[in-house]
Amino acid sequence: MRFVETELKGVVLVELDVFPDQRGYFLEVCHARKYADAGIRGPFVQHNFSKSVRGTLRGLHYQLKNPQAKLITVVEGKVFDVAVDIRAGSPTFGKWFGTELSVENKRQLYIPAGFAHGFCVLSGTAGLFYNCTDFYSPQDERGIIWNDPTIGIAWPVTHPVLSTKDQAYKTLADMAGELPLYG
Numbered sequence: 156m157r158f159v160e161t162e163l164k165g166v167v168l169v170e171l172d173v174f175p176d177q178r179g180y181f182l183e184v185c186h187a188r189k190y191a192d193a194g195i196r197g198p199f200v201q202h203n204f205s206k207s208v209r210g211t212l213r214g215l216h217y218q219l220k221n222p223q224a225k226l227i228t229v230v231e232g233k234v235f236d237v238a239v240d241i242r243a244g245s246p247t248f249g250k251w252f253g254t255e256l257s258v259e260n261k262r263q264l265y266i267p268a269g270f271a272h273g274f275c276v277l278s279g280t281a282g283l284f285y286n287c288t289d290f291y292s293p294q295d296e297r298g299i300i301w302n303d304p305t306i307g308i309a310w311p312v313t314h315p316v317l318s319t320k321d322q323a324y325k326t327l328a329d330m331a332g333e334l335p336l337y338g
Contacts, residue, residue: 158193161252166238169263195265199286206282212315214273215299222268224288232281233257234274235311242269245337251308269335271299275312297333298324
């Protein structure tokens, strides 16, 4: 397993070790000791799965009082996955990191608490596992509009399929007072 630090401190790209043979391949999807040695701390207490069609964009989501760190794994298809630093006072506040995750490249993205998360589907369909460090809290859910011009994410879609909730989110600037704090 390789753990690749990104330009956003704490956001880690995980390159899994793959052991192929004539039957297919084997890989460890999670190894608590290896992850902890790389600074990825659990425990992961809630495991979610979503399946979406091409062009779907989910995000940018976060929880304020019960923040969730997330370990994202694609088990079907291909997505462009994004983490945005929304911690007020952070030196990288408003910066984003995006990468392609797919069943082919067998990479994961670890997104620490205090970051917003979103993804868009690049294949016909995509299935994602989200391992979360806290439980979903509907009253604590917040979001940032996907196309906030001050963040400037270079999404590979121009007219995404969005939920009503994701369409109604505000910009990062409009969420002042409802953002996690740095440190």
